[in-house]
Amino acid sequence: MKECHLSRMVPLAVAACATLTNLSGSCLAVDGVFDVRDYGAVGNGKKVDTAAINKAVKACSDTGGGQVRFGPGRYMSGTVHLKDNVTLFFEAGATLVGTTKLDDYQYFTPPAGTPEARFGKWHSALILGVGVKNVTIAGHGVIDGNKVFNPRGEEKMRGPHTIILGNSRNITIRDITIKDSANYAIMIEFSEQVDVRGVKVTGGWDGVHFRGWIDKPCRDINIIDCQFFTGDDSIAGRYVNRLLIKDCVVNSSCNGIRIIGPVTNMIVQDCLFYGPGLHPHRTSNRRNMLSGIILQPGGWDACDGALEDVLISDVTMKNVASPVTVLLKRGGNTVDNITITDLTATGVYRAAASVESWCETACGRVVFRDASIEYEGGGTAKQAKAPPRKPGVDARPLPVWGFYAKNAQDIILENVHLYCVKKDLRPTIFCEDINCLVLDAVRFPEFHHAAGPIVLKNVKEVKSRDVDMSIPAPANQK
Structure with a gap:
């Protein structure tokens, strides 16, 4: 009887195994x-x-x-x-x-x-x-x-x-x-x-x-x-x-x-x-x-629309080509309401922070607030005389070492400190084709024989308060 039961169980077990292998995974x-x-x-x-x-x-x-x-x-x-x-x-x-x-x-x-x-x-x-x-x-x-x-x-x-x-x-x-x-x-x-x-x-x-x-x-x-x-x-x-x-x-x-x-x-x-x-x-x-942050709508190809409502805050940068670069090159794009606050950058080696439009559409409102930027410097008088060249896809050298703005509605610098490690003969700030420029509590060193230090071209309105060139340059750089 036991053998009979076992012989009957074998096919049942085989059938059960076959069923399991056919079940869903x-x-x-x-x-x-x-x-x-x-x-x-x-x-x-x-x-x-x-x-x-x-x-x-x-x-x-x-x-x-x-x-x-x-x-x-x-x-x-x-x-x-x-x-x-x-x-x-x-x-x-x-x-x-x-x-x-x-x-x-x-x-x-x-x-x-x-x-x-x-x-x-x-x-x-x-x-x-x-x-x-x-x-x-x-x-x-x-x-x-x-x-x-x-x-x-x-x-x-x-x-x-x-x-x-x-x-x-x-x-x-x-x-x-x-x-x-x-x-x-x-x-x-x-x-x-x-x-x-x-x-x-x-x-x-x-x-x-x-x-x-x-x-x-x-x-x-x-x-x-x-x-x-x-x-x-x-x-x-x-x-x-x-x-x-x-x-x-x-x-x-x-x-x-x-x-x-x-x-x-x-x-x-x-x-x-x-x-x-x-x-x-x-x-x-x-x-x-290269750049810590580069905002360049349409920088690669045509892609119409707005770059707007941007907040960059509490950011630290070291050894970058440029800290923040904002570029417009195509008419189908707009830039507006950009705020950079609490930025600390050191070892910036190629280009000034910049806000630029190279098309008919001007940049809108851009604010730099509570920023400290240290550049390597070393710019020459020859570089200071060169016109800004049209940008490519990355930050490029400029005839200014601290801040550059071109074709914008409102540029606001509040409590901005600009430093230079090496003596630089380029202007510190260069702005052209700006509707309103606000310089409030801006600090930077003055280098003897340097151009500028602030160059303005076709700036309709300037609001300036507490702009001080008293940050001392090292003695061997004056």
Whole structure:
């Protein structure tokens, strides 16, 4: 009888096992956690785990969401596709590594009619979210772009971005490290409610880059408590409404923050910018940092709209080409209501802080308040006589060492202290084609035989109070 019962149980057990193997992958999850190894990922840095990882993501999504977990290991992969309500969680010791096989990457297709739509495969990514919502990428692991080389890519070298979010919303990227991106570390396109917090980016090109368009800007992007050590611009982009950059460390071999198009309601607060870059600019191999912050709507191509309602406060800079540069070059853009307050900069080595319009549209109201800026100086009398040259895409030397303004409605300098390490024979302040200039509690040194110190051309109204050239120049520089 016992043998008979056993013989009957065997086929039942086999049938039960067969049923289990045919069930949804959700049966492998424990408390909503889907371990990628349970879906076939090996994590040895050699085997490509793309299919297994995406299988885990799909299983998680099919149950309504949860966490896809990467335990310690090196997971070689092509594109990982994000899905609604899914968290990718990288434990300490876990690294997602981009494969060098370019055909293993998929890409986001930007909306037709946008400039980005012209460059289809430029939008490929290691982690790709298209039209997703309620997604998190978190943990104390690493996402390694692996410097994937693409001879057909931008500059005949750039490969896939590390993370792309296209037409997505309510996204959190938290605590992870992103290294050696083959292009941008985080690319946000036509998306909203994106929170990047506690992220460290090393190497690669841009750290966080955002792109929207006139009828579909990005909205509500927060970049908080992050560290950037990038080869290209640390934070850059255009067409954003409500952008907050707070408590960040920014080290770059290009610009700290570069705004290349319309942005409204932007706050930069409590950030440190410093050069030279710890990681070289991948194209030129140089390490010197360019502008701390450069605001240049339309600086790269035509993208009409306003750069307005910008507050930059409690910012420290060291060894930058220029502290803050505001540029208008195209008639389709406007600049207004920009305030820079509590700025301390030292080691500024190339260009004065400036507010400039080189088109028919004048800049609006720009305020520098409670600022202390120390320049390297060393300008010559010959440089002082040269006319300002039209800007390119980066800050360039000017015939003035402290502050330059051109074609603006209202320029206000309040409690601004300008210093120079070396004797400089250029003017300290040079303003032309200004409707109203306010100089209130402005301090700077006077150098013998220097031009100026304040040069005004076609300035309709000047309001001056407590302007003092009493900051002493070192004795050997007078």
